[in-house]
Each structure stands twice: as structure tokens, then as C-alpha cells.
Amino acid sequence: MESETPKTDSKATILLVDDDSINLSVFGQCLMVHYAVLVATSGTRALEIVQGALKPDLILLDVMMPGMDGYEVMAQLKANPATRDIPVIFVTALTSDQDEERGLALGAVDYIYKPCHLSILLARVRTHIELKKARDRLTDQNLYLEAEVERRHLENQRMHLQLLQSEKLAAIGQLAAGVAHEINNPLGFVYSNLSSLNNYFQDLFVLLGACERLLGQHPVAPDALQKMRELKQQVDLDFLRQDIPDLIAESKQGLSRVRDIIQNLNKYAQVDSADWQLVDLHECLDSTLNIFYNESNKHCTVRKEYGTLPEIACLPSQLNQVFMSLLMNAAQAIETEGNIIIRTGCNDSRVWVDIADNGQGIAPEHLTRLFEPFFTTRAVGQGIGLGLSAAESIVRSHHGNIEVSSKLGEGSTFRVWLPISQN
Numbered sequence: 001m002e003s004e005t006p007k008t009d010s011k012a013t014i015l016l017v018d019d020d021s022i023n024l025s026v027f028g029q030c031l032m033v034h035y036a037v038l039v040a041t042s043g044t045r046a047l048e049i050v051q052g053a054l055k056p057d058l059i060l061l062d063v064m065m066p067g068m069d070g071y072e073v074m075a076q077l078k079a080n081p082a083t084r085d086i087p088v089i090f091v092t093a094l095t096s097d098q099d100e101e102r103g104l105a106l107g108a109v110d111y112i113y114k115p116c117h118l119s120i121l122l123a124r125v126r127t128h129i130e131l132k133k134a135r136d137r138l139t140d141q142n143l144y145l146e147a148e149v150e151r152r153h154l155e156n157q158r159m160h161l162q163l164l165q166s167e168k169l170a171a172i173g174q175l176a177a178g179v180a181h182e183i184n185n186p187l188g189f190v191y192s193n194l195s196s197l198n199n200y201f202q203d204l205f206v207l208l209g210a211c212e213r214l215l216g217q218h219p220v221a222p223d224a225l226q227k228m229r230e231l232k233q234q235v236d237l238d239f240l241r242q243d244i245p246d247l248i249a250e251s252k253q254g255l256s257r258v259r260d261i262i263q264n265l266n267k268y269a270q271v272d273s274a275d276w277q278l279v280d281l282h283e284c285l286d287s288t289l290n291i292f293y294n295e296s297n298k299h300c301t302v303r304k305e306y307g308t309l310p311e312i313a314c315l316p317s318q319l320n321q322v323f324m325s326l327l328m329n330a331a332q333a334i335e336t337e338g339n340i341i342i343r344t345g346c347n348d349s350r351v352w353v354d355i356a357d358n359g360q361g362i363a364p365e366h367l368t369r370l371f372e373p374f375f376t377t378r379a380v381g382q383g384i385g386l387g388l389s390a391a392e393s394i395v396r397s398h399h400g401n402i403e404v405s406s407k408l409g410e411g412s413t414f415r416v417w418l419p420i421s422q423n
Contacts (some may be wrong), residue, residue: 011036012129015056017046017073018091023114027060027091030118031125039193045070047076050083057132058125063092063103074106085135087128091116132315187262191255198248205241276422278311281319281351285342288323297331300340300357309343313422319392324354325391326414333359333412349420350400356413362406370404398422 013036018024021041028037040046043065050056059077062069070090089110090103102112109128112121132374170211215256264361285304293302334357343354362370371392395402404413 012056012057012132013038014125015040015046015049015059017041017043017059017065017070018062020062023062023091025161026118027121030122034122035125035129042066043070043073050077050086050282051080055083057084058129059088060091060121061085061088061108063090063099071102071106074103074108078107082127087132088312089124089128091121092301142253143313147212161275177391187259191252191259192249194248194255198245201244201248276313276315279319280311281309281314281344281418282306283353284316284319285323285344285353288320288327289342292324292327292331299337300334301338302340302342305341305343306387307343309344309346309351310420312418312420314398314418315394319398319418322354322391322394323353325388326416329388329414330355330357330359331410333357333361335360338411346420351416351420352418353416354413355416356411361408361410362404362412367404367406371402 001077011034014031015038016031017040018027019041024039024041028039031037036094038054040049044067046059046061050059061070061073071094074088075092077086077088088107089112090100090108091112091114092099092103093114094100095113103111109131110124112124115141257274266392285306303405328341334340338358341354341356343356345352371389392402395416395418399422400417403415403417404412405415
């Protein structure tokens, strides 16, 4: 038999509680062949053992003991959450139905009369040890299932956030396309009208030239000639001849720029390209840059270092959103003036796009949280932390991944890896 020492093997542990040393010896010799055995000669000692580091798998408990009887020991075991689930078998000389009923009512799993056959004792112990193991397995399985349910719940929440962000991004794309359509129509006829106006002015100048030639003929009334000369000097006709075409040319150039922006918006939104298609990533990057490079980002100098890329299978509008998010992130990391470098390259099966900046960099403790929904290091009101999360989700849906490297005070590089083929 063993004292209260840690288990060194996989045997179940039985605690014998009896004030009779003969019973302890007989029962112990029978059980120790199959189990690790602990002994206690009093109820107080038994409670000390079960409250220690080593919890028995089963307790054989005598009822009639001096000081604290078995019923009181049982009551205290059940009152303690740490010991209430340990199965207890009463082994006692009390053989009345009332005693057995009391013991089972207190929570005992079995009730054995003394003297008992050792084979019966061993069979009862084996049965309840197996039941204890089954209950433990069931408890472990329930804990696993609870953890799995919690994991699935968190995954569902994450998917919900990603879907919500996708819906927001789709709405932004549709809005951009709608605005582009609304602006493109008036721009079309304004552009046409300016061309017509240019022609009208050409006719006007021809007419004015004819008037000048007429006024140069004789005879002409002196006062009329003088008035025409004064009017010519007053309106500065020579200046108008030079300035009006310049103004029209500048207006047409400005409208051309607006038209290019609208076309870039349409290309960026790609509302008609919901299907997977083969795309040149450089075209995606260029159209995104045309939208990105506006007055608010003029503090950034963008340099392109494109490699040779094959066309890849993708959803171009979604990748445009990824590149825009990374470009905006780079621009926000540059406080005053700085550089953004876009590099591209590929290997046998994948292409990569680097968007690097020489901004303030990312703190090491934030690197692992960059793609969490709603995580942001910016001040309140300057962002809700969904851009990078949505970008990572889009890239993952393309069976790619995003790598990040950064040093505080030196800048950051985001590398997007994408498969060439989705097969």
C-alpha cells in the first residue's frame, strides 16, 4: 500500500478509509495488484488526502469510525466542488436497509456489506472505476465541444465582419461608378460645346477681319473710322485673338483630365467584372494610383519598380481595393514628406506586389494585430480599422497571403502574394 505520494504510472488510485488495520491490509492486498492504493485510518485523514494535490479515482469508505464517521466524511466530500465528483463506495458492517438508503442518499455510488467476498469487492471497484473513466472522457469531450462551439462562434463573428466590410466596399464601388456615370454625361456635352465654341470664335475672328478690311477702304467717314479704332483699342482685339484659343485649350485640357479621372473611377470600381478573369496586375496598380494620387497624398512621392508579370486569375475590383488600402496605409504612415515604392515580381506559381514606405513604421506589438477587424493605431475619428482586415480577407479569398515587415522610424513593407492560377 502507498502513502500520499504522486502517481508514477497510469493506474487508477483507490483511497481506503477504515479504522481497522486488518481490513486495510486485506482490502489493500487485493486491490494493489490492479490499482494504486492510498490508506487513511480516520475520516479527518481521508479529507486531508483528498484535499491535497493527488485526488483518488475512487474511495472505499467505512461508516463506523471514531471521531468523524463515514456519513460525515461523505457530506463534506459532496460539499466541496473539488471532491464532490469522486465516486464513493461505502464498505460497512451496517446491513440495515435504512443505513444503505442513507448512504446512497448522501451520494454514494454503491454500498457493500462486511464481511464481503474480495472478488465481489474487486468487481464493484472495477465497474465504478470504468464508469469514472467514462464520465471523465465525457467531461473532456464536453469541454472540447464547448471550446469548438466558442471557436466556431468567433469564426462566424469574423466572417460576419468580413461580409459586412465586403458589403461596404461593394457599396463604395457602386457609389463611385454611379457618380462617374452622372458626371460623365454633362462632361460629354460640355466638352463638345467647347469644341463648337472654338469654331464659333474662329468664325467671329474671320468676320472681325472682314470688318477691319472694310474700314480700311476709302472713302470712310472720319468719325466712324475713329470710333472703330477706339473700340478695337478698348477691347484689345489682338489680345483676345491670342488669349481665347489659349483659354479654350486649357479648358479642354482640364476637362480631359476630369474625363480621365472618371474613366479611372470606372476602371477602379469594375462594377461589370464580378467574374474571375485574367488580368494584368500592373493595369490594376496604375488605375488605383490614378485615384490614389490626389491633393491629400501629394506629400508622397510614388515610384514604380515593376517587374515582368504574367496575367493572373483574379477579381480585379477586389484587388484594386487591396492596393488602395495598402497605399492609403502607406500614405498615413508618412507624416510630412516621404516615398512610396511599388515593386512587382513572380516565381513559377505566384506573383508578388510590394508596397513600401519610409514612414514612421509599426511597433512590434502591433504587427500581429494589423489584420484584426477594428484594430487601429490612429486617433479617434481618423479610421475604424477595417481597411487592412478587408484587404487580408480579399487576398485570402484569392488563396494568397500578405506579409509585413517593419522597423520603427524606418518604414514598412507589405508584400501581397497571389497565385497565378486558381486551379
